[in-house]
Every structure is written in structure tokens, then in C-alpha cells.
Amino acid sequence: MTPEGRRLLLEAAAALELDLTPRVEVFGQLLQLLVMAADQVNLTSLRDERDIVLKHFVDSLTCLRGGWLGGERRVLDLGTGAGFPALPLAIVRPELAITAMDATRKKVEFVGRAARELGLTNVEPLVGRAEALGREPGQREGYERVVTRAVAALPILAELALPFLPVGGLLVAQKGALSPEELEAGTRAAAAVGGEVRAVDAFALPVLGDARTLVVIEKTGPTPERYPRREGVPNKQPLFWKVT
Numbered sequence: 217m218t219p220e221g222r223r224l225l226l227e228a229a230a231a232l233e234l235d236l237t238p239r240v241e242v243f244g245q246l247l248q249l250l251v252m253a254a255d256q257v258n259l260t261s262l263r264d265e266r267d268i269v270l271k272h273f274v275d276s277l278t279c280l281r282g283g284w285l286g287g288e289r290r291v292l293d294l295g296t297g298a299g300f301p302a303l304p305l306a307i308v309r310p311e312l313a314i315t316a317m318d319a320t321r322k323k324v325e326f327v328g329r330a331a332r333e334l335g336l337t338n339v340e341p342l343v344g345r346a347e348a349l350g351r352e353p354g355q356r357e358g359y360e361r362v363v364t365r366a367v368a369a370l371p372i373l374a375e376l377a378l379p380f381l382p383v384g385g386l387l388v389a390q391k392g393a394l395s396p397e398e399l400e401a402g403t404r405a406a407a408a409v410g411g412e413v414r415a416v417d418a419f420a421l422p423v424l425g426d427a428r429t430l431v432v433i434e435k436t437g438p439t440p441e442r443y444p445r446r447e448g449v450p451n452k453q454p455l456f457w458k459v460t
């Protein structure tokens with residue numbers, strides 16, 4: 217990482233009340249791995265150091281706002297892609313046991329390789345679709361927290377994520393600007409699958425100022441057996457939401 221990249225990372229993380237000084241070298245290694253791998257597999261559209269630092273690393277770490285991920289927890293990153301937020305989270309919070317799940321094998325393979333090269337022992341890669349895994353014993357109700365960034369509209373996320381949580385577990389969803397309509401549909405979908413919206417935290421991404429929203433949904437009752445519906449249906453016919 218260049219001195220400028222390092223300065224940006226530390227400054228933006230400080231705005232999240234995180235001191236990344238002891239971890240900055242690990243983020244530098246992750247940056248290198250991403251840039252190298254981006255040319256081989258179509259992992260992420262971001263290539264530029266400033267973009268990766270702010271839009272991947274710092275943006276991922278905004279899921280720590282509010283302290284919803286505190287303590288030693290089993291965490292599922294649903295739709296991790298190239299490892300976001302899973303890898304930055306694993307670097308900063310070694311006490312979290314994070315399963316990084318995605319439907320695309322090559323992305324999950326990258327995440328596993330990156331975790332090994334960075335010496336992260338708290339990341340478990342998992343290939344699969346949420347619709348299928350959310351019905352598997354050991355996976356259903358298998359995590360205390362689900363995080364997810366840039367994966368789907370809120371009603372879809374509620375249906376895909378809540379089956380992975382026991383009652384009392386939390387979905388922490390990282391979204392951009394959230395319309396009142398999406399929040400309304402997400403609230404109704406959450407109720408259908410056993411959840412209630414606990415917090416809607418709208419904020420600006422450090423340095424860039426882009427609008428972000430952290431939506432926290434608590435699992436308050438069991439998810440009915442019929443959810444999640446079969447593969448593709450939550451996206452094609454989202455609960456209480458129109459596909460545009």
C-alpha cells in the first residue's frame with residue numbers, strides 16, 4: 217500500500233473510531249491479493265487503491281457501527297463476493313468466527329486463499345446458495361449474526377438471512393440509501409419470516425460522504441418452514457416488494 221493509501225485507511229477508520237495502525241500491513245497484503253486476483257478472475261470492479269481502501273475496506277467496516285457485532289460470535293457473511301465485509305471484519309475482530317458464503321465458487325476460493333495467506337484462522341469459506349443452505353441442519357439457525365453487503369433488496373435479505381439465525385440473533389444489513397418503500401417492504405417481509413426491525417442507522421461513508429444505511433433486524437420468532445422459498449424465487453417474487 218502506498219503511504220497515501222495507508223493515510224486514507226487510518227483516517228477513514230478513525231472516523232469509525234477504529235485504530236487500524238496495528239493491522240495496516242495486513243490490509244496492505246489484502247490490497248495486493250485483490251489487485252493480483254482481479255486480473256485473473258472477475259472478482260471486483262474496483263482496481264484503484266483509493267477505491268479499494270474506501271469502498272471495500274472502510275465501507276465493510278461500517279458494519280461495526282452500533283456495536284451489534286460485539287463479543288465472540290458465529291457470523292455468516294451472506295453473499296461475501298470477494299470477501300466483503302468478511303475479510304476486513306476478520307482482520308479487525310479476531311474473536312468473530314466468520315463463515316464467508318457465496319454462490320460463486322471462484323469468489324469463495326479466493327476468499328479462502330486470501331484468509332490463508334493473511335493468516336486469518338477465523339474465516340471459513342462456504343460455497344452455496346442461501347436458499348439451499350438455509351434449509352440444511354447445522355446451517356439453519358447456525359449463526360448468531362448475519363452480515364450482508366450489497367446483495368439484495370431488504371425484503372429479499374430478510375427471507376434469505378433470517379433462517380440462519382436462532383431467536384435473538386441479528387441480521388446486520390449494509391445498504392446504500394434506503395427508500396421508505398424498501399424499508400416498509402423489508403419490515404413486512406421480516407415479520408413474515410420471524411423478525412423485527414431494531415435499528416435503521418443512516419450515515420455518510422467516511423471521506424467520500426456517500427449515503428449508507430445499516431439495517432438491523434432481530435429474529436424474534438421461528439421462521440416458518442416454507443422459508444426460504446426455492447432457489448431464485450425470493451429474488452423473482454420478493455415478499456411485499458415489486459421487482460423493477
Ligand SMILES: C[S@@+](CC[C@H](N)C(=O)[O-])C[C@H]1O[C@@H](n2cnc3c(N)ncnc32)[C@H](O)[C@@H]1O
Pocket residue numbers: 294295296297298299300301317318319320323344345346347364365366367376
Ligand atoms: C454485488 S455482490 C456483493 C459482494 C460483497 N458482499 C461485496 O459487498 O463486495 C453480491 C454477491 O452476492 C451473491 N449472492 C446473491 N444472491 C445469493 C444467494 N441467494 N446465495 C448466495 N450468494 C448470493 C452473488 O454471488 C454475489 O457474489
